[in-house]
Amino acid sequence: MQNTFTPNINDTFIAMFTHDLKTPINSGIYALEMILNDKSNPINSYHREILNDILNSEKYMKNLTENMLCKYKSDNGHLDLNKEKCNFTKLVKNCISDMSYIVNEKKQTLIFNAPEEDIFINADILNIKRVINNLISNASKYSKTSSKILVTLEVNKNNAIFQVQDFGYGIEINNLSKVFDKYVRLANKQKTSGTGLGLYVAKVITDAHKGSIDIKSKKDYGTTVTIKLPLMSKKH
Numbered sequence: 001m002q003n004t005f006t007p008n009i010n011d012t013f014i015a016m017f018t019h020d021l022k023t024p025i026n027s028g029i030y031a032l033e034m035i036l037n038d039k040s041n042p043i044n045s046y047h048r049e050i051l052n053d054i055l056n057s058e059k060y061m062k063n064l065t066e067n068m069l070c071k072y073k074s075d076n077g078h079l080d081l082n083k084e085k086c087n088f089t090k091l092v093k094n095c096i097s098d099m100s101y102i103v104n105e106k107k108q109t110l111i112f113n114a115p116e117e118d119i120f121i122n123a124d125i126l127n128i129k130r131v132i133n134n135l136i137s138n139a140s141k142y143s144k145t146s147s148k149i150l151v152t153l154e155v156n157k158n159n160a161i162f163q164v165q166d167f168g169y170g171i172e173i174n175n176l177s178k179v180f181d182k183y184v185r186l187a188n189k190q191k192t193s194g195t196g197l198g199l200y201v202a203k204v205i206t207d208a209h210k211g212s213i214d215i216k217s218k219k220d221y222g223t224t225v226t227i228k229l230p231l232m233s234k235k236h
């Protein structure tokens with residue numbers, strides 16, 4: 001029997017919808033960053049605060065639409081990776097800076113540890129960025145205010161290891177195996193918004209890079225998510 005997958009009308013609609021939303025969201029982010037960073041025309045602190053809030057909402061929408069689109073593409077076998085030489089250390093630093101608005105909002109402290117020498121992988125940069133952002137966002141969302149988040153990068157044999165550890169609400173052991181399924185959201189003490197696609201998308205993308213993703217958690221103590229990705233071979 002031929003193994004074909006026919007997307008249903010809702011899926012197709014969501015894919016078109018999220019795809020079309022990407023352009024205005026990106027234009028909004030670009031315009032806001034231009035105003036906020038314009039040294040020759042500085043704005044007052046009241047307006048800066050308002051524009052920063054709008055920028056953060058736009059970034060949130062961007063993450064949401066990208067996860068939806070990624071899920072749709074992978075469901076339909078269209079998750080084509082555009083692999084290139086990637087400075088993983090630099091990418092993680094950029095993501096930490098991108099996500100600082102979420103971490104700062106909750107007055108959390110993010111500590112980053114990496115070897116002195118930059119780590120290189122062969123990867124689809126935009127997709128790996130999505131994985132990193134989803135994990136940092138979870139660590140922040142599912143932890144209390146003023147808590148600590150540890151982000152670590154290291155090399156083990158032929159792999160780059162990226163880890164995000166939080167000291168937040170944690171996950172019950174019986175629920176751990178479910179979190180990589182799509183649309184899964186567990187009950188949390190704190191009501192947070194989300195689609196249940198973050199970890200699903202993270203797994204799809206790491207698997208596509210021939211890597212792996214692993215989660216360890218203890219209820220009320222915290223969670224550690226570890227990603228393993230093959231290092232770039234010395235031949236490149």
Ligand SMILES: Nc1ncnc2c1ncn2[C@@H]1O[C@H](COP(=O)(O)OP(=O)(O)O)[C@@H](O)[C@H]1O
Nearest residue numbers: 138139142170185186194195196197198199223
């Ligand atoms: N760091 C974490 N600490 C505690 N629970 C988590 C963590 N990361 C994920 N989870 C749980 O797994 C579920 C799925 O995560 P995810 O796929 O990122 O979806 P979303 O964040 O949109 O709900 C979350 O709703 C949450 O219940």
Ligand SMILES: [Mg+2]
Nearest residue numbers: 138194198199
């Ligand atoms: Mg999430």
